[in-house]
Amino acid sequence: MKNDPNIQGSVDLLYVLMYETLVGSGLNRCSQELKSVISRRIQKIKDVEKELESDGKGIKSIKEADEGQKKIQIPRYARINTLLWTAEEAMKTLESEEWKLLGAASVDQFAEVVGKMKEDEIYIDPHVENLLIFAPNIQNFHEYWMVEQRYLILQDKASCLPAFLLNPRPGSQVFDTCAAPGMKTSHAAAIMDNQG
Structure with missing residues (x-):
């Protein structure tokens, strides 16, 4: 994906797009070009996420682990x-x-x-x-x-x-x-x- 011409090799941009797709509020505010980077590969992304979830490393598992940890309180x-x-x-x-x-x-x-x-x-x-x-x-x-x-x-x-x-x-x-x-x-x- 980082070789996609719309990404121009930016791994950071890929992280943001993946985060917004899987965890955040989606890609509604993205340009059509950036949306297409993900939409062309959405099935593969979902398959990998499902595989990670079955190993206890998916987004749902991470969220549950975070919620189980004691919240740090800042004075x-x-x-x-x-x-x-x-x-x-x-x-x-x-x-x-x-x-x-x-x-x-x-x-x-x-x-x-x-x-x-x-x-x-x-x-x-x-x-x-x-x-x-x-x-x-x-x-x-x-x-x-x-x-x-x-x-x-x-x-x-x-x-x-x-x-x-x-x-x-x-x-x-x-x-x-x-x-x-x-x-x-x-x-x-x-x-x-x-x-x-």
């Missing part, structure tokens, strides 16, 4: 906005509001520990300074006063890494060429104590 991350207050002030305030600060999360047992977090528990991220870890199942967290008033900034860990790794000194000039909404910029500003 909620919130960065302490050190432009408004210190980490110590944040911790004291959280504790006064009956949050349970459990210290630094263990790197070795991170997934297990986070998966068992209760809604009132908070870990400190072991890598990124001033980043807190809240339970994945926490409800209406965006309405919490610290979040609404920007004392805590909801920001995924991956989004915190650029400024954290750059670690600009106060007075540095930083140009954020990333996409909106400006979380990395505000993080860099916090690291520089808003001097730069």
Whole structure:
């Protein structure tokens, strides 16, 4: 199939077409040329899929195996906005509001520990300074006063890494060429104590 002139040797395009045919929403949005690549071979594709299914390697078997596995829950991350207050002030305030600060999360047992977090528990991220870890199942967290008033900034860990790794000194000039909404910029500003 990859030698088909409509594919032009693109294995990636073949993967997308096969996925959409077997698992996705079909090829309704494809050009007629791309549809024809699959439609000319649809019986062979279905025969191979049926053969794989009989060996327990078909799409249905894979979906059932995926559903049987425990879902990984991604925690909620919130960065302490050190432009408004210190980490110590944040911790004291959280504790006064009956949050349970459990210290630094263990790197070795991170997934297990986070998966068992209760809604009132908070870990400190072991890598990124001033980043807190809240339970994945926490409800209406965006309405919490610290979040609404920007004392805590909801920001995924991956989004915190650029400024954290750059670690600009106060007075540095930083140009954020990333996409909106400006979380990395505000993080860099916090690291520089808003001097730069």
